[in-house]
Amino acid sequence: MAETTVPARAFRLGVAGPVGTGKTSLIALLCRELADEIEMGVVTNDIYTDEDAQILRAAGVLEIDRIRAVETGACPHTAIRDDVTPNLIAVEDLERDHGPLDLVLVESGGDNLTATFSPALVDAQIFVLDVAGGGDVARKGGPGIARADLLVVNKTDLAPYVDVDVERMLSDASAARDGGPVIGLSRHDPASVDALTDWVRRMTALVRGGGHTPVDPGPMAPHSHADEDGHVTVHSHGTAGHDDADHPHERMSHTHAHPHERHPHALAHERPAV
Ligand SMILES: Nc1nc2c(ncn2[C@@H]2O[C@H](COP(=O)(O)OP(=O)(O)OP(=O)(O)O)[C@@H](O)[C@H]2O)c(=O)[nH]1
Numbered sequence: 001m002a003e004t005t006v007p008a009r010a011f012r013l014g015v016a017g018p019v020g021t022g023k024t025s026l027i028a029l030l031c032r033e034l035a036d037e038i039e040m041g042v043v044t045n046d047i048y049t050d051e052d053a054q055i056l057r058a059a060g061v062l063e064i065d066r067i068r069a070v071e072t073g074a075c076p077h078t079a080i081r082d083d084v085t086p087n088l089i090a091v092e093d094l095e096r097d098h099g100p101l102d103l104v105l106v107e108s109g110g111d112n113l114t115a116t117f118s119p120a121l122v123d124a125q126i127f128v129l130d131v132a133g134g135g136d137v138a139r140k141g142g143p144g145i146a147r148a149d150l151l152v153v154n155k156t157d158l159a160p161y162v163d164v165d166v167e168r169m170l171s172d173a174s175a176a177r178d179g180g181p182v183i184g185l186s187r188h189d190p191a192s193v194d195a196l197t198d199w200v201r202r203m204t205a206l207v208r209g210g211g212h213t214p215v216d217p218g219p220m221a222p223h224s225h226a227d228e229d230g231h232v233t234v235h236s237h238g239t240a241g242h243d244d245a246d247h248p249h250e251r252m253s254h255t256h257a258h259p260h261e262r263h264p265h266a267l268a269h270e271r272p273a274v
């Protein structure tokens, strides 16, 4: 019998980046532009709320039940890198309820410059910076900037107001990525929106056709968090994708657009070979 290389599941595309760079807006844009031609779903990760999911549902860009939220608890990068189970369950729920899907977008909770997705959760990832974070940020590098599958420099329309030279920032970013793809994006610039949607279309076809091997951009640098009581903890993560004892996970939960019974998912998730 001939082997098929087409994966039985959707292309999982992560969207990471620092707080407020425009991850939810980018996802809304992709839904608006592509939902007519690509079967899509979205999973959002917020620390204590499902606010990003609510924003996307309110934007009316996708059927509300195709937008699911994971509440990550204190340590947002944990949910996309060290303990990906609630996200995998949310993705699998979407595929079970609305499948077959072509593309599931997973938004990371806004985090620091070194937060990246585990390849156990996503097939590819976009890292989002914005010009308002400063023209130097791209030069500083880090695993997301250097090795995400695509780097987006967002809000280029704001560059004149924050004294950033966009061309310079894009060429610095390209240098930090050894020539890897970089897109300057503004939702007010249709050509840049086309560049983004073209990249997503091409990646979807590549991944669904079995022609893409996920790459791990690498672990986070040591970093610190303030907890709810204002205590700051500095820590680092192991490189093998397992939990550190000082990371609280107990708050992580998985919520739905409307209540329905939890299904009996096994907690061990094997990633099908692509
Ligand atoms: N001027 C301009 N503003 C933008 C653009 N894209 C997003 N924004 C604004 O940037 C702000 C943050 O956008 P979000 O999409 O919520 O950012 P986020 O990265 O999802 O934020 P967190 O999830 O909180 O980390 C919002 O006020 C958006 O309207 C853009 O292309 N141009």
Ligand SMILES: [Mg+2]
Residues within 6 Å of the ligand: 023, 024, 025, 052, 107, 110
């Ligand atoms: Mg967001």
